[in-house]
Amino acid sequence: MASESGPKKLTPKERMKIPRQSMPAEDPNTRRHDFHEVNLGFTTALAVKEAQRCIECKKPGCIQGCPVHVHIREFVALVAEERFEEAAQIIKQDNSLPAICGRVCPQEEQCEHLCVLGKKGDPVAIGHLERFVADWERNGGGLMTVQRPEPTGKRVAVVGSGPAGLSCATDLVKQGHVVTVFEALHELGGVLVYGIPEFRLPKEIVHAEIRQLEKLGVEFQTNVVIGQTVTIDELFGEEGFDAVFLGVGAGLPRFLNVPGENLVGVYSSNEFLTRVNLMKAYCQDSDTPVIDLEGRNVAVFGAGNTAMDAVRTALRLGAKTARIIYRRSADEMPARKEEIHHAKEEGVEFVLLHRPLEFVGDAERRLRHVRLQQMELGPPDDSGRRRPVPIEGNETTLDIDLAVVAIGNEANPMIQKSSPEIEHTKWGTIQADDETCRTSRRGVFAGGDIVTGGATVILAMGAGRRAAASIDEYLRTGAWEAEPDVEAANADSNADANAGVKAAE
């Protein structure tokens, strides 16, 4: 624990003079061959120095920029005073997964985007500080006391163990409800374990969060596919639950719909990343194969976080060339800036303004090359970005051995198929009220990617927490408004679904 006095207070002028501290990272030339985490994290000295840059605005924009309104100014001030444990408590009031969000949130579009320092120079590295505090706490700096609250006797089923489900379970168990999390896969964590690679989010961090939840008393059941193994009716019936939260994510890969897409050597990003991350195909002794990439040419279609994860994974599996192929220009790439930067450092090539026309294979139906159409930017489309249009006659062919399609996910229809009484939008997402997370079925709540379409960890986590508050209220009062505000929900999910599309493409 730091001394109460901490380092001496600096004047705003002194603070403004400190340059943004950069995140120590593994050397690009070594890291492109291994799966170790790229960012090494701030040292205490770096963290304190970076925190001192914050001028503690009266009306901090950063908090507005944070989807869950973490008390950023307060926690950063505490870091500057080396009061890390208190800083951790402040963050945890609003964010139950800070070690994860500190690593994967698109801070440059959120908190850091609205940091006043960013107007003239570099914003405070809020994400890096969040990560520092969370890691400090996880590594034993803080003593997380587990207090069992007064039991309410109510039972809640949380379906899906991604960020939405985990955060919902955290709050519910703290409110004294009995919580069981059902997960279809054999491992817990959702996209955090099957999608986002080890080099960006070490799985140990996710496991630690889950162990913490187990300590709080949350029960986890893997290998239970809700809708198949157990239906929602049965959750309320023989399984005896009083409420259900659906945090099942957006697990349905989108494909390009071009000829040759079913050749051997064309993966969805979900398949490629699941093989490598969840099934550990990068480890020598894994029984799950992934197409051998040693000395091969890989093309990843799309430019979101998923695409960056896939292309950097391909490099680490020994690919000779690893390319991003994107139909728009660099400005429109939706991935986090840091991921694009890291990818470039590691030697990823960017083929911008190109769209695939056809995958071509050999007699064995193995992928050999892709035909590409060159594009240029036309007038803006619905998403506000300039629409890519083909330049007639400008086609090229690229030799590739593996193609990864990373153009986003849609809602998996499994719940819709088995519980048609739960209203869905025309995009297949579950219709749920933005504030209360209530669906059209009494006692059933939903949040995260299954409501918004593919979005972000922080949005899913925020939804999980709003749902927990709403479930708690429902369980205490038994009141279920006749109908959720369908129109408002509709408008919201439209906007969000579009946001999801933007994030993906």
Added chain:
Amino acid sequence: MFPILEARSLAPDVVYFRIEAPRIARKRRAGQFVILRVKDGGERIPLTIADSDPDEGWIALIVQGVGKTTKMLNALTAGDTIADVAGPLGEPSHIENFGTAVSIGGGVGAAIAYPTAVALKDAGNEVISILGGRTRELVILENEMREICDEVLTTTDDGSYGIHGRVTDPLAEMIRSGRKIDFVLAIGPIPMMKAVAETTRPHGIRTVVSLNPIMVDGTGMCGGCRVTIGDETKFACVDGPEFDAHLVDFDTLSARNRAYLDFEHHRLEQYEHRHGAGEGLFPDPEKRDAETHDPETHDPEGCHLARRIRALKDEAERTEPQNATSTPGTSASRPEE
């Protein structure tokens, strides 16, 4: 952890398992499958549920040891546990009274097609079963099939038993002789299913195959199991596994199933090497086979499946035929082509 209640050899390296899985047993309908992982660090493989008992809370799987994972599984015995079993997955089979139905099973596909025959019979069909194998000892569950089907034909590639030839030979012969066939279900290796499709296509006989692409999650999340059906792409794990045989692009499926052949061979060699050296985690399957399997009379008399099918048949005789309880499926794991 899912405990194994019974493990019994049906043929060389074909093992019948009864596994405790009450939730899956309660839900499972004909044609559905599970995804399992034998142990931590293992791969996820799909296996069709051959049978189940909702009251006793078990499911049955029939597994042909073709790769490391299936061999590792086949080395397990009663009392051992399986790390992960998720299901039931996929769409159940569509069973109705078609008239005359031919159920064709190749290799281990035969064992799994077996309960389908019961379901088809219970639905009022005249059922003809064709069982094929490379050689005599790979033709399995023939006696049971005889008990429930109107007619059973067997074929072997090497002529060691039954008709010397392929399953399509008697099928083509029936069609040629003008016998009315309303429905064909074919389960087995891809070339066999393709050949059946080509045999029935010119005659417009409704034909269904149960596809066995490589899967990962089995929930529609990865798209690895995608198959080309007509001009559409379908995910076999959620849209299938059964599809109209005349629309299936078997060549693409076959190519996709061969994507990791080298890796699979390598893993199998490693496994067998270690296994031979006696370092294996698992009991010696050959010894177990020797105890429970007599190739001459490999009639699985004591096999729970056989007993259950017989009980079903009795029940069917006693009650109305419509409450069909039974089962079809894909071939266990990916049988060699």
